[in-house]
Amino acid sequence: MIDEASSIILLMHWNPDxxxxxxxxxxxxALREMGKDAHIVSSQEMPKIYEFLEPQRVVEGSSPWTNPDLVILLDCDRPERAGDMEPLASAAQKTLVIDHHPATSDFGSFRLTDVSAAATAEVIFHLLKFRKAPLTYSIAEALLTGLVTDTGGFRFRNTRAQTLEAAADLTRVGPSVAEIVEAVYDTRSMSSLKLMARxxxxxxxxxxxxxxxxxxxxNDFIETHAIPEDTEGFVNLIHTLKGAQIAAILREEQPGRVRVSFRSKGEAVVNGAAEALGGGGHARASACILETSLQEAEERVLEELKKWTEF
Ligand SMILES: [Mn+2]
Structure with missing residues (x-):
């Protein structure tokens, strides 16, 4: 499909990580290196912590074509996950899904998905390796960022031998894990630290x-001048509490709109609870959004979690 296409649109899920x-x-x-005209299309502002990847090189606010030869959906598997870019995916003649989440649809002319891969970046690394595509520094740095962030710096259980092998090959091209960890995890704004205290x-x-x-x-967001992306990693910090199999953080980003992230370790899984609350994700990392007050969201989340663990 890639060989046959010259104009290619890539779509990420809403609130890209x-x-x-x-x-x-x-x-x-990598597609551009192959001579393709490829663009990511997103109407959202890219998170500031990923500025070092210079996303503006390939991210466009709208599609340069009404009928691209191919639309590739990344890190999710149905058009609705692409937010306001859904029509682009739904209307496309040919669509390719590249993902590592459990399937939630059968969308796509072809689906390249591997649920045992730690990251979509790992799937893409192996695709490029299979194609013997040359890896530039920028390609390696972008893919390594995907591996680092979806594994929490190679610490989560999804980290497997193939993940580390991919990281080793990418590191040989030039970028370092330390540089990415420093930019993504070890650099916080004053607002983010104040919010963490709360x-x-x-x-x-x-x-x-x-x-x-x-x-x-x-109110916590307003008083600390924090923005939603300042909560990056908070759920993992909460998960360090001794004895806690499941961790959850509820963020009232706007009044009446609460974003919830779940993590699990040991026997417990959290995709079922997130799905029951209208969200989804992996067994050990999932999320949902509740359109309610913070207090009601808390009640609903705890009620649901009681079904999945000895509360
Ligand atoms: Mn992912």
């Missing part, structure tokens, strides 16, 4: 200890 953006950038730049202040643990959760009200 390091893997969606890293795999999109890496693939778009999240920790709100920390609670269930009677049997298996669930740890924290809440951030809209």
């Amino acid at each position: 390091g893997d969606a953006l890293g795999s999109g950038l890496g693939l778009a730049l 999240a920790l202040e709100s920390l609670q643990q269930s009677p049997r200890g298996s669930v740890a959760w924290a809440t951030l009200s809209h």
Whole structure:
């Protein structure tokens, strides 16, 4: 499909993370090396922590073509996940899905998905390697960012031998893991640290200890001058609480709109709870959005989690 196409649009899921953006950038730049006219299309502002990848090189606010030869959907598997770019994917003649999440649809002319891959960037790395495509520094840096961020710096359980092999090959091209970790994890704004203090202040643990959760009200965001992306990594910090199999953070980003992230370790899984609340994700990392007050969201989340663990 890639061989036959010359105009290619890449779409990421709404609120792109390091893997969606890293795999999109890496693939778009690799496609350009192959002589293709490839662009990522997104109407959203890219997260500031990924500025070092210079996404403006390939990200366009709207599609340069009404009928591109190929649309590639990345790090998700149905058009709705692309937010306001959904019509671009739905109307496309040929669509390719590249993903590592459990399937939620059968969308796509062809689906290249591997649920055992740590990141979509890992799937793309192996695709490029299979194609013997040359890796430039920028391609390697973008894909390595996808690997680093979806594995929490190669610490999550999804990190497998193939992930580390891909990282080793990408590191040989030039970029370093340390540089990416420093940019993504070890650099926080004053607002983000102040907000983190509030999240920790709100920390609670269930009677049997298996669930740890924290809440951030809209007021917390206003008073600390924080923005939604400042909460990056908070859920993992909460998950360090001893005994907690499941961690959740509830963020009231706007009044009446609460974003919830879940993490799990040990026996517990969290994709079922997220799905029951209208979201989705992986067994050990999932999320949902609740259009309710923070208090009601907290009640609903805890009620749901009681079904999945000895609360
Ligand atoms: Mn991913």
